[in-house]
Amino acid sequence: MAGHPTPQSSLSQPQANSTFAPKGVPGIKGEVMDAAISISKDVVAIAGNVAADIPIPGLSQACSALEVLLDRIKQMRSNMQDTRETIETIESLRGVLNLSVDRIRDQTKTMDVLERRRLVVESSVSDELTRRISALTEELNAMNDLAKQLPQKSRWKRFMYTEQEADFLKSIKRRVMEATNQFRIQGEINVEWILSKMSEQMRQMDYERLLKVHHDILEKLNPADACYRSYVNEEKAHLLPGTREQVLKELVGWATRDDIDHRVYVLYGPAGIGKSSIAHALSRELGESHLASTFFFHREMEDCSNPYRVFPTIAYQLAHAKPELLLPIVDAVRKHLPQGRLQTIDYQIQELLKTPLSHLSGHPSPALFVVDGIDECANDPEGSVALMLQHLCRLAHELPFLRILIATRPETHIMAALRTSAGSSAMKFGDLQTIAREIFDRDITSVLEAEFRKCAENGPFTLLTERPRAVTVLTRLADGLFIYASTVARYLTYERRYAVDIYDTLVRSHGSMPGSSGVHDRLDALYNTILHNAFARYTSDSARMGDIRKVLTWIALAGDGALTAKDLEQLGVPTRATLDSIDRLRSVLIVEEPTGPESKLQACHASFPQFLLDSTRCKESAFHISSESGHSLIATALLDYLIGEPVSTDCVGGEARTTGHLSPSRLWAFASMRWTSYVCHAEYTTELKESLVTFVKGGKMMLWLIACWLIDAANWSHYEGAIAMLTITLRQSDGLHAVKTWYSRHEPDGDLAGFISASLNTAQVNFVLILLRDEYWQQQRELLNSFISSTWRLEPPPSDDDPFWTGDSNEP
Numbered sequence: 001m002a003g004h005p006t007p008q009s010s011l012s013q014p015q016a017n018s019t020f021a022p023k024g025v026p027g028i029k030g031e032v033m034d035a036a037i038s039i040s041k042d043v044v045a046i047a048g049n050v051a052a053d054i055p056i057p058g059l060s061q062a063c064s065a066l067e068v069l070l071d072r073i074k075q076m077r078s079n080m081q082d083t084r085e086t087i088e089t090i091e092s093l094r095g096v097l098n099l100s101v102d103r104i105r106d107q108t109k110t111m112d113v114l115e116r117r118r119l120v121v122e123s124s125v126s127d128e129l130t131r132r133i134s135a136l137t138e139e140l141n142a143m144n145d146l147a148k149q150l151p152q153k154s155r156w157k158r159f160m161y162t163e164q165e166a167d168f169l170k171s172i173k174r175r176v177m178e179a180t181n182q183f184r185i186q187g188e189i190n191v192e193w194i195l196s197k198m199s200e201q202m203r204q205m206d207y208e209r210l211l212k213v214h215h216d217i218l219e220k221l222n223p224a225d226a227c228y229r230s231y232v233n234e235e236k237a238h239l240l241p242g243t244r245e246q247v248l249k250e251l252v253g254w255a256t257r258d259d260i261d262h263r264v265y266v267l268y269g270p271a272g273i274g275k276s277s278i279a280h281a282l283s284r285e286l287g288e289s290h291l292a293s294t295f296f297f298h299r300e301m302e303d304c305s306n307p308y309r310v311f312p313t314i315a316y317q318l319a320h321a322k323p324e325l326l327l328p329i330v331d332a333v334r335k336h337l338p339q340g341r342l343q344t345i346d347y348q349i350q351e352l353l354k355t356p357l358s359h360l361s362g363h364p365s366p367a368l369f370v371v372d373g374i375d376e377c378a379n380d381p382e383g384s385v386a387l388m389l390q391h392l393c394r395l396a397h398e399l400p401f402l403r404i405l406i407a408t409r410p411e412t413h414i415m416a417a418l419r420t421s422a423g424s425s426a427m428k429f430g431d432l433q434t435i436a437r438e439i440f441d442r443d444i445t446s447v448l449e450a451e452f453r454k455c456a457e458n459g460p461f462t463l464l465t466e467r468p469r470a471v472t473v474l475t476r477l478a479d480g481l482f483i484y485a486s487t488v489a490r491y492l493t494y495e496r497r498y499a500v501d502i503y504d505t506l507v508r509s510h511g512s513m514p515g516s517s518g519v520h521d522r523l524d525a526l527y528n529t530i531l532h533n534a535f536a537r538y539t540s541d542s543a544r545m546g547d548i549r550k551v552l553t554w555i556a557l558a559g560d561g562a563l564t565a566k567d568l569e570q571l572g573v574p575t576r577a578t579l580d581s582i583d584r585l586r587s588v589l590i591v592e593e594p595t596g597p598e599s600k601l602q603a604c605h606a607s608f609p610q611f612l613l614d615s616t617r618c619k620e621s622a623f624h625i626s627s628e629s630g631h632s633l634i635a636t637a638l639l640d641y642l643i644g645e646p647v648s649t650d651c652v653g654g655e656a657r658t659t660g661h662l663s664p665s666r667l668w669a670f671a672s673m674r675w676t677s678y679v680c681h682a683e684y685t686t687e688l689k690e691s692l693v694t695f696v697k698g699g700k701m702m703l704w705l706i707a708c709w710l711i712d713a714a715n716w717s718h719y720e721g722a723i724a725m726l727t728i729t730l731r732q733s734d735g736l737h738a739v740k741t742w743y744s745r746h747e748p749d750g751d752l753a754g755f756i757s758a759s760l761n762t763a764q765v766n767f768v769l770i771l772l773r774d775e776y777w778q779q780q781r782e783l784l785n786s787f788i789s790s791t792w793r794l795e796p797p798p799s800d801d802d803p804f805w806t807g808d809s810n811e812p
Contacts (some may be wrong), residue, residue, distance in 0.1 A: 017256035047443035051673070062133050066094060072144060073172070080168040089173045093136075094181040100129070132182070139179040142171055145567040214319075214330045220337055221352075223305035223316035228283040230371065232301060236372075236520070237284070238486065239277040244444035247435070251282050254428070255368045255403045256290055262428035263396040265420055267407045269432030270604040271526055271587040272483030274443075278432075279372040279407040290368045293317040297373035299529055307377050307388040311348040313487040314369065322367070327377055328356035340388075345384060345419035349391045357399055364401040374408040375587060382798070386417035397423035433480075433590075433604075440480040447482070448474055448489050455493040463492060463499040477506065481605040487522050510606060521605055524617045526589065531623045534584035539622045547577035552623060553601055553630040555589075556612040557678075567667045568595075571637040580658035628683035638671040639691040643700050645671075672704065676735030684746040691744070696752055702759045736760055 073086060103405070146168070159385065211218075225232065247267075254265055269275055276296070283294050293314040298304040313495065319329040336343070336351045377385050389406070396402040408414050410431075418424065448471045455461045463470050478485040488506065492499045538544045550573045563571075565578040579595055592603045603609050611617050618624040645668060682688055696702050741751045 007669035008591040011733055017441050040731050055416050062137045062140065063097060064092060065114040065137050066097070066146065067557045068144050069140055069172070073169070079549070082166050082173070086169045086173040086176070089180070092174055096180060097667060117648035127224055129292075135182065136179050139175065139182075143175055146171070149792065150781065152153045154618055203323065210326055211320065214326070217330055218319055220341070221312040221316045221333060222309075224295070224306070224309040225301070226295045226297070226304045226309075226313055227317065228280050228287075228372075230296070232304070233276075233280060233300050234281040236276040236296065239274070239281040241444050244281070245279050246280055246439060247278055247430075247432070248285070250430075251278070251405065252285060254364055255282070255405070258363075258366065258404075262426055263400070263402055264393050264404045264406065264418075264423075266427060266429045267405060267432065268410045268415070268429065270589070271409055271530060272481045272523065272605070273432050274482040275407040275409075275432060277482070278370050279370050279405060282368075282605055283370050285350065286368055290366050292321050292367040292369055294370040295372070297371075297376040299376040299533070301439070306379055307384045308345065308348070311345065311352055311391075312389055315352040318353075320532055324360065325356055332356045339480045345387050345391060349395060354395060354398070357395075357402075359403070366401055366403050369404045370407075371403065371404065372407040374406060374414050386413060389417045390416065390421040393421035393423060393427065397426065410591065411586055413790065418631060430455065441475050444480070444482065444485045445471055446473050447485055447552065451486075451489040451493055455496055461493070461496050461499065463496075463503055466500050467503055473507060474503075477510070477606075479605050481607065483523055483526065484605060484607055487520060504589075510610075519612070520607065520617060520622065524611060524619075527608060527611045528619050530585065530587055531618075532620060534581075535623065536620075544577075547574060549622075549625070550633065551578055551581040551601065553625050553633050554601055555585075556609045556625045557627070557630045558601070558636055562600040564598050564600050566597040567670075568601065570667060571641055574703070596792075626683075628681065629685075631678045632685050632688050633677060635682045636685070636688045636691045638675040638678060639688075641667070641671050642675065642681040642704055643691070643695050643698065672707075676739050680735075680742045682742075689747075692739075693752055696755045697758060699759075701756070702762055703761070705733075705736075706812065733760060 039232075070087070073083060073090075105427075155653065181267070227233075228236075230658070231285055251265065251267075254262070255259060267275055267278065279296070283291055295310050295313055295319070296304065303309055315329055315333070319326050332352055332355050336347070339347070369392070374385065375387065377388075385613060392404055392406070396404045406418070418427065418429075452461065456464060467473075474485065474488060478488070491504060495502055535545075535548050538548060551568075554568060563577045565582070568578050570573045575597055578601060579599065582589060582591060582595055582601065583601055588604055588608045590600070590604055592599065612623065612625045613627050613630075615621075615624050615626075679688070679692065736756055740756050743750065744753050
């Protein structure tokens with residue numbers, strides 16, 4: 001082989017065009033043609049030798065058949081033009097075979113003999129390539145058999161076979177061209193595609209080999225079982241197809257685009273709204289393309305709740321997801337581990353992630369990290385969690401190809417860490433609660449319908465026939481909370497024979513089933529965990545815990561009357577305690593930024609207040625709110641507020657006459673409308689009794705009644721009817737009679753009931769006298785007379801000559 005090109009140069013640089021004259025140029029000498037054929041034979045022979053080492057059966061035989069065919073053609077000198085064109089055609093086929101040899105050799109050069117044999121067995125596309133090579137070899141052998149049929153020629157007889165040789169060369173040329181085309185493209189499958197797929201499979205096999213080689217060093221990273229595919233995340237994998245489409249579409253576009261300004265996407269919202277399901281669905285959708293790593297925090301698993309396990313786990317997953325990062329990460333681990341198996345977060349991210357990722361050359365395609373449930377990270381939330389988040393965001397800021405999705409509840413320390421991270425201005429914050437309510441309801445309806453339909457397919461499910469509006473009603477009860485909808489749907493389908501009874505109870509109790517077991521298990525576990533992590537450290541601090549319980553009481557029993565931190569300050573709850581609780585309970589409260597004295601204390605979903613009031617569900621007694629004691633606390637606070645709030649009937653009446661409209665403060669209106677109801681449902685305590693006695697006997701109740709009635713009257717137009725206006729006043733008087741009954745039940749011999757009756761009588765008289773200052777009501781004196789005598793319960797009834805009825809008495 002001396003004097004000829006090396007195998008590498010021969011295979012990579014075909015010689016045909018450098019040897020032969022341009023097409024159509026006559027006069028190529030026999031010596032030149034002999035040299036050309038000799039070079040082609042040598043090249044084919046070299047290809048055959050190399051192909052013998054390639055793990056594709058038949059490739060070496062195909063090259064040998066080409067060599068034989070070229071040897072046959074060398075014996076022909078009848079027509080230089082035909083010979084040259086035929087050799088060029090064979091050269092083209094040789095180039096195609098060389099491409100196959102080169103591509104396969106490059107991918108198998110690091111494999112040993114056993115691995116090459118395994119490639120032949122396991123490659124899903126090698127069978128197709130082998131079949132094509134076999135067909136090509138058969139065709140080449142057929143051409144050689146045809147050439148053998150030509151009689152042997154002596155020099156002096158050569159002219160006798162010229163025409164026969166010319167026909168043979170044309171036939172060879174045609175058949176070689178056909179064979180080449182058949183080999184290259186067959187059944188619309190290009191051989192380049194086959195080679196590309198084989199190369200891909202070979203790279204994967206080589207990558208798997210390297211993973212085995214470096215398995216031990218990677219395992220020393222001790223990764224957490226926090227991948228989205230882990231069994232512990234099965235509950236998060238139930239996002240129904242067709243739901244959350246808008247959010248998922250936006251996230252997929254964000255994660256896969258090259259030209260984006262926001263490399264970190266923070267998806268946040270209250271507990272149970274579906275954040276984890278969305279993060280899981282995104283991971284699943286991009287799992288075979290752009291997904292690089294996932295870490296799903298889980299509070300119940302030590303490994304999955306420790307921020308110091310995040311970056312080693314991400315490095316481990318990257319080594320198994322990105323072949324180009326395997327060796328850089330292995331090298332990084334070897335250098336990192338001698339300094340300690342669990343180092344600080346700063347060293348972890350620098351050595352295990354930043355350094356290996358910086359080895360990526362060119363412009364890598366977007367790589368997605370998904371980190372879900374930061375709020376379930378139980379290790380030092382005020383230190384290591386914030387540091388972990390800031391390092392993650394800085395990494396995305398420095399590496400343009402990274403995309404990091406962070407799904408979390410809006411806990412204060414988490415949001416603060418994110419907003420103060422490097423490049424925070426380039427982050428995108430997505431609040432799931434801002435999604436249009438109709439989209440939430442539509443998705444929840446889809447979940448309920450799918451669960452009920454599946455249940456009905458497996459047997460009778462009478463809920464659908466006996467309660468045809470069940471899906472609509474349950475969607476309303478869910479109030480946007482996915483975990484509530486899925487929990488109730490699961491329970492109803494599990495208890496299919498009792499589903500109607502359970503549903504009716506849910507509707508009557510506005511979505512709750514006090515004392516029931518199983519209905520809200522998942523929801524209860526969530527709420528118990530949230531409360532424990534928020535306040536467990538303070539259970540031994542009686543003063544701090546007292547304020548916390550006051551806040552929880554207001555959450556549990558305030559109903560739709562959401563009060564602000566400023567309001568609660570006036571009701572005996574320190575503003576700092578309210579704001580601190582709001583920050584710690586963001587995952588179950590509606591919180592508007594920024595927080596401050598005007599921040600409202602309002603639950604995201606009715607199931608949380610219901611949970612606080614149910615001792616069978618709220619497992620920690622420190623957080624359970626007794627309904628009776630809670631009502632007592634609130635009733636006492638409202639009475640104390642009304643006792644201390646100055647009320648002037650003259651001022652109120654004057655404003656009513658001059659402006660025709662009054663707007664009392666939100667807190668005063670709340671206290672005025674609700675204190676009687678809270679008293680009637682309250683536990684009888686010394687504190688409540690003292691507040692009630694002071695309110696009634698101190699004259700505050702009478703002034704409060706008059707003020708309430710005047711405000712109601714002032715906000716009604718005279719033309720809307722006197723009867724409608726006066727009917728409103730019955731609300732307070734009915735409430736007072738209920739308070740009298742409640743008090744008498746606990747203090748049968750007490751005198752407070754009599755004081756309540758006297759105050760009510762006096763207030764009613766004075767209210768009418770104040771109204772009579774108005775010209776309109778003077779004209780309606782007869783109407784007032786009739787209405788009061790038939791509706792107000794005066795004790796004792798006034799006599800007919802009482803000056804109240806004539807309007808002759810002096811004003812109070």
